[in-house]
Amino acid sequence: MSKHAPMGLPGDAELRLIRIYRKVVECGGFSAAEVELGISRAAISMAMKDLETRLGLRLCQRGRGGFALTDEGAEVYQASLQLLAAMEGFRTRVNGLHAWLKGELNIGITDNLVSMPEMHITHALSALKDRGPEVRINIRMIPPSEIERGVLDGRLHAGVVPALKTLPGLTYLPLYEETSRLYCAAGHPLFLADPITAEQLAEHDAVVPAYAQSPTIKAQHEWLNPTASATDREGVAFLILSRRFIGYLPTHYAERWVLSRQMKALNPEAWHYVTRYSAITRKSGPPNLVLEAYLEELNHLISGHSRAR
Template sequence: MGQEQKIISQLSNFDIRLLRVFRTVVNCGGFAAAEVELNISCSAISISMSDLEERLGLRLCQRGRAGFSLTNEGRLVYEASLQLMTSLETFRTQVNAIHHELKGELSIGITDNLVTLKHMQITKALQKLKQQGPQIKIQIRMIPPNDIERNVLDGGLNVGVIPQLRPLPGLEYQPLYDEKSLLYCNHEHLLFDMNDDDITAQLLYQCDAVAPAYAQLAQTKEHYQKLNTTATATDREGVAFLILTGCFIGYLPTHYAQRWVTSKEMRAICPQQLHFTTEYQLVLRKGACPNLVLDTFLREVNPKNIT
C-alpha cells in the first residue's frame, strides 16, 4: 500500500504519456497494430511499456510469439487509466468552459466508407469545430461498429457513428442519416448486360454473392438470405473488391458504388426491387460529464438533435 501511495503522489506528465501508450496498445490489440495509431516504432512502444511496468511495479501484459495479452494486474490498470483519462478530459473541458474557450480533444469512431456520403455532415462539422477552437486535437478511428460501442462505453471514444444495431445498456443513440444500398455486379459478370426484367430470383441465386461478416439488422439479413453467399467481407471495401472480380454480386451503398457506376465498371441489378436502407446514428455514453468540445461537435453535425 505504501508503494501505491508513493506512485499516485508522484504521478507526472511522463506517467500519463506512458498510460496513453498503454491504453492505445490495449485498444489496438498489440504492439504492431499500435504502431500506426501512435506513429512510433514497435521498439519505442516496447520501451514505453517497460518503463510503465517499472514505474508501477507491475507486470501489465504478456508479449511474445504467443501474442499480446493482459495480465490480471494489466486489466485493472487499464480500467483505472480509462477513469483517469476521462477525469483529466472532464477537468480540462470544465476549466475551458469557464473561459468560454474550445480546447481539448475530440475522439471519434466511425464506420468505414462514409466519407462519400454527401449528406453526412461530419467533415463540415469538424471544419466548424476546428474554426471555433483552433487548439482542439481531433482523433478519428475507423473501426467496426461493435468496437466503437465498446470504446464509447469505456471512455476511449467521445462519440461514434455507427449503423443502427441492437442498443446496448449504458449508451445513448441519436438518429443521424440514412444510407441506401443496391445490389451490384461488375461489367464482366453475366448479369451486367441483361435486362432487369429477365433477371429472376432463381437466376440471382445461381450467382455467387458476397455478404458482410459484421452484424446486420433482421430486415437487412432478409436480403442476403435470397442470395447464394459464397464469400464474406469484414467491411464494404472488401465487398467492393469481390464484386470487381466479376465473379460475385453484392450490396453496396449507392454513394460508395457511384465511382464504379460512373466508370461503367458496375451496375445496379433490379434497383426498384433489390434495395434496403441503413439508418446511421450517433452513439454516446449515458451520464457522461458535460464536454464543451463534444457538445459543439454534436450541434454542428446534427442540429436537429440539439434541444
C-alpha cells in the same frame, strides 16, 4: 515478480509510460508502434521495462513467439483507458469554464460514410473548428458495437452508427438514410442480363456482411448464395470487383464504379434496402462544451437539410 508496494497516484512520468503502453497494445507490438509513437523500438522496450518495474507486474510477453499480453497486462490496459478518459474528461470540463472552446472531440464512425452526399459529419467538424480553432479532433473508424461501448464508457464523446437497436444509456440523433443496392462487376455473367430473377441470383456466388444487420436487411440476403463474407463495405467491394461475386453496397459508395462502368446495380427497383444512421452520445455525461458545440452544428445542418427537401 516479487511483492510490490501499492502504487501511488501516477505523475507525468508514469502517464507518459502508460500512453506508450496503450499505443503498443493497440498496435499489436513494439515494431508496429514505432511509427505511431515516433520513437525507436529500443526506447519502447525500455519504457515497457520501466512501467513494469513501477507497477511490479509483468505486462506482456515479447520475443520470437511474438507479442502477447499477460492477464495482468490486459487488466492494466483496460485501467489505462479509464484513467486517460477520466483525465481528458477533467481537462475538457475545466476548459469548458473558459469562454473559448478548447479540448478534444473523440468520435467513432462506421466505415465508408465519407462519400455520403449530405456530408453532415464533415460540415459539422468544419464549423466546430471555426468556433474553436484549438479543438483537437480524433476519429476512429471502428465497428458499431465498439463505438457504442466507447461512448458508454467515456473513451469516445460521440459516434455514428446504423440505427439497428437502441441502448438505454445512449441518446440518438438521426443523421442519414443510406440506400444500398445489389451489384455485380463488368465481366460477371449477370452484368448484361435483364431482367434477373431471384432464382438466377441464387445460382451465383454472393458476398454477405459479417456485421450486424436488421431483420429487414437480412431478408434481402435470403435469395443469395453466400460463399464469402466481409467485415466492412470495402471488403464487399473488393469481392464484387473480382467479378466472381454479387453483393450489396451503398449507392453513394458504389457510384464511382458505376460511373466508370465497372459495376452495375441488379434490378435496382427490387433489390435494395435503406439503412438509417444516428449520431450517439452518452446520457447524463459530464458537461463538455466541445461536444455540445459539435451537436449544435449537427442539429443545425440536419434542420437545414430537412427544410430544403
